[in-house]
Amino acid sequence: MKAIVLYRAGGPEHLCLEERVIPSPQKDHVLVKIKAFGLNRSEIMTRKGYSESVHFPRILGIECVGEIVEDPSGEFATGQKVAAFMGGMGRDYDGSYAEFAVLPKSIISSFESDLPWSVLGALPEMFQTVYGSLHVALKIKKEETLLIRGGTSSIGLLAAQLGRSEGLKIISTTRNPKKIHILLENGADEVMIDDGNLSQKIKDRDFKINKILELIGTSTLKDSLNSVITGGIVCMTGMLSEQWSIKDFAPMDFIQTASYLTVYDSGKKRVNGLYFQEFIRKVEANKIKPVIKKIFKLEEIAEAHSFMESNHSGGKIVVLV
Template identity: 65%
Template sequence: MKAIVLYHPGGPESFSIENRDIPTPAEGEVLVKVKAFGLNCAELMTRKGFSPDVTFPRVLGIECVGEVEEDPSGTFKKGQKVAAFMGEMGRKYDGSYAEYTVLPMQIITPFESTLSWEVLGALPEMFQTAYGSLHLALRIQPEETLLVRGGTSSVGLLATQLARQYGLQVIATTRNKEKSEFLIENGAAKVLIDAGNLAEKVKAEDIQVNKVLELVGTPTLKDSLSCVVQGGCVCMTGMLSEKWSLNEFAPMDFIPAAVYLTVYDSGQLRVGDKAFQEFIRSIERGELMPKIGKFFPFSELKGAHQFMEGNHGAGKIVLVV
């Protein structure tokens, strides 16, 4: 089989395509024939050396869709469609940047669908992150106002659609004014141009924000906390800024009184299989339309990483094996 291996942190040119033996699953593992996978900022950060717990060489890739090739336990049938994501995939053990991958059974989600592998490849982690952030962390309610900070990211675009479907008013942000119409077409009721001072704009326009989905990360987190009303909540989910931590964090100064701060991490908290299956059905019925930025063939992973790093598109980047 072909696998794309990273021997040391660096640029996209650091990836090497190799021929390897197809791995054999042990007890509690499943061999998956990879059909497609989405790219994620977490993989970009690992490639750059910002993930200190990852050792090399490593096959990256924190999600995939494909077919079961072998399951020693007999839980899954050969040829059954499955999705997999997180659970240290592509970090502590080799992930989806390969034609076959061995994965722990507990991160496998079976599903049925008539969608193409290209579309399915965009869905696992994007859905888990958006749905989990909204329903498990923020606990959104109909008629609330949600601010999505980082609205043109794949998670931000899907979160906007999911929240609107649930009956919320969504305000989406972008640093690029030219993307405003795109965000409106995606379901946002209003767009704010993000120059780092959204709290001033929210107060000036007397916008009552109940919840914030923070996808940019630590540089804008304090400003996001100042955007919500008392009793409101901010969920930090993304790190598009590629910054993990805060310097000299003083909670009493940082967090406004009676405002709540939480996080969502699909490695710790997972949405159930039934919700993922219903999400797929919603797409098949045309009720949701996840945005896919661009498809790349498996052999063009380096170009896909360059495209992602250059922030050229809006929507998920998918590799087709």
């Protein structure tokens, strides 16, 4: 099989295309023929060596869609369409940047759909992250105001659509005025230009922000915590700033009185596969329109990483295998 192997941390050119023997599944694992996968910012961080727990060589990739080739337990039928969601994939063991992968059954969800693989490949992690952030972490309620910081990311765009469909008022942010129309076309009621000081702009405009989905990360987190109402919740889900931690973190200074800070990590808290099937049905019915910016082939993985790192995407990047 063809696989993309990373032998040491570095730039996109370190992603090496090579031939490998197709692996065999052991107990509680399945062999999946990978049809497509989405790219994720965390894979850039792993490629750069920021993920200290990851040992090389490693096949990256934290999600995929494909078909079951072999399941020793017989639980999944050969040819069954499945999606795989994180759970150490591409970090603790080899992931989706390949034609085949052996994956634990615990991260597999079966589904039915006639959507093309290029669309299905964009969905697993994007859906799980958005659904988990909104419902599990932020506990959204109808008529609340949700601010999405980092709105032009694939997660931000889908969060706006899902939030709007569930009766929320959506305020999305971008640093680039040229991208305002993208946000308005994907569910945002209003758009704010993010110069790093949103809290003052929110006070000036007398916005009452109930919940914030923080996708930029640690560099803007304190400002986001200053932007919610008393009793409001900020969920840090993304790290577009590529910073894991906050130096000299002082909780009493950082978190406002009676406001709440939480996180959502889809690798630690999974969403039931039934919700994923429901989400696919909404996509099939054109009720939700995932934004797919560009599609690459497996052998174009270095180019795909460079494109993702350029921050020009404004949607999900998908690789067809």
